[in-house]
Amino acid sequence: GAGVSQSPSNKVTEKGKDVELRCDPISGHTALYWYRQSLGQGLEFLIYFQGNSAPDKSGLPSDRFSAERTGGSVSTLTIQRTQQEDSAVYLCASSLSSTSTNEQYFGPGTRLTVT
Amino acid sequence: QKEVEQDPGPLSVPEGAIVSLNCTYSNSAFQYFMWYRQYSRKGPELLMYTYSSGNKEDGRFTAQVDKSSKYISLFIRDSQPSDSATYLCAMSNAGKSTFGDGTTLTVKP
Numbered sequence: 175g176a177g178v179s180q181s182p183s184n185k186v187t188e189k190g191k192d193v194e195l196r197c198d199p200i201s202g203h204t205a206l207y208w209y210r211q212s213l214g215q216g217l218e219f220l221i222y223f224q225g226n227s228a229p230d231k232s233g234l235p236s237d238r239f240s241a242e243r244t245g246g247s248v249s250t251l252t253i254q255r256t257q258q259e260d261s262a263v264y265l266c267a268s269s270l271s272s273t274s275t276n277e278q279y280f281g282p283g284t285r286l287t288v289t
Numbered sequence: 290q291k292e293v294e295q296d297p298g299p300l301s302v303p304e305g306a307i308v309s310l311n312c313t314y315s316n317s318a319f320q321y322f323m324w325y326r327q328y329s330r331k332g333p334e335l336l337m338y339t340y341s342s343g344n345k346e347d348g349r350f351t352a353q354v355d356k357s358s359k360y361i362s363l364f365i366r367d368s369q370p371s372d373s374a375t376y377l378c379a380m381s382n383a384g385k386s387t388f389g390d391g392t393t394l395t396v397k398p
Contacts (some may be wrong), residue, residue: 178332207385216295216377216390230385265332272362277323278379278386280332 176200178281180266186287187256195251195284199268206249207267207278208241217265223249224271256288292316295378295389304398308365312378312389316360319387321378322354324363327375327391336376338361368396 175188179198187193199206208220218232223243237256243249253260263285267278295312302308310324321340325333337352339345339366345352351364361380365372373396378389 178314217388219385219387228397233385267332277335277338279335280325282332 178266178268178279180264180281182284183282184285184287186289189258189288190255192252192254193256193286194267195253195264195266195286197249197251197266197268197281199247199249200279201247202270203268204246204271204277205269206243207269208249208251209265209267210262211265211283212262220251222266253286256286260289261286261288272285290315292387293380293389294376296392298392298396299393301395303369304368304370304395304396306368308368308372308394308396310363310365310376310392310394312361312379312380313359314361314380314387316380316382316387317356317359318382321381321386322352322361323379323381323386324350324352325377325379325388327377329374333377334350367392370396370398372396 181196207222209217221231221241225246226243238254241251263283265283267280271279293314309371317375323338324336326336327333339352342354342356355360375391375393377391380388
């Protein structure tokens with residue numbers, strides 16, 4: 175079956191512009207996670223959804239970052255007024271449920287470059 | 290201090306060697322323990338998961354959890370060049386997972 179997909183795969187944007195990143199989870203997975211990975215670094219948790227609700231938004235770096243999920247499926251991560259420090263790979267993952275074993279399946283990521 | 294500590298390496302071994310990758314953690318509430326493999330410019334791939342203390346074996350890979358010491362390990366037997374990647378440990382109670390920073394492994398032919 176299809177895995178987690180993300181689009182775009184690469185995004186170059188100018189400082190100050192808004193960007194929208196998309197994640198399509200595995201069908202039937204109710205939990206969806208967003209992470210950020212800077213070069214040579216581990217995964218930084220941003221936010222997760224159980225269904226359409228976001229029980230934990232604690233990782234969002236600032237109010238320029240927001241995310242939503244509709245229909246319990248597709249999610250978008252929006253970064254407003256991008257800054258150079260936002261440059262990173264943004265990874266999305268999904269799992270059957272956030273209350274289960276939490277085996278997360280990752281997409282290939284969106285590589286964001288802010289110039 | 291980070292909740293999860295992982296030796297970043299890099300680690301370089303000859304083909305056929307036994308590899309040991311380790312993580313320590315501080316949050317005793319963690320119940321689930323995972324290992325992910327990440328190839329360059331790819332998303333992490335779930336390799337193994339375990340629940341509570343003990344060992345779990347899958348082919349050449351063995352995951353070990355010692356909750357009393359807050360220490361987990363991944364052993365790779367008969368390592369292959371295709372095992373060259375970054376290995377990330379991850380732990381969770383419920384909801385989000387907390388990841389280590391990853392250990393970069395190179396297996397030389």
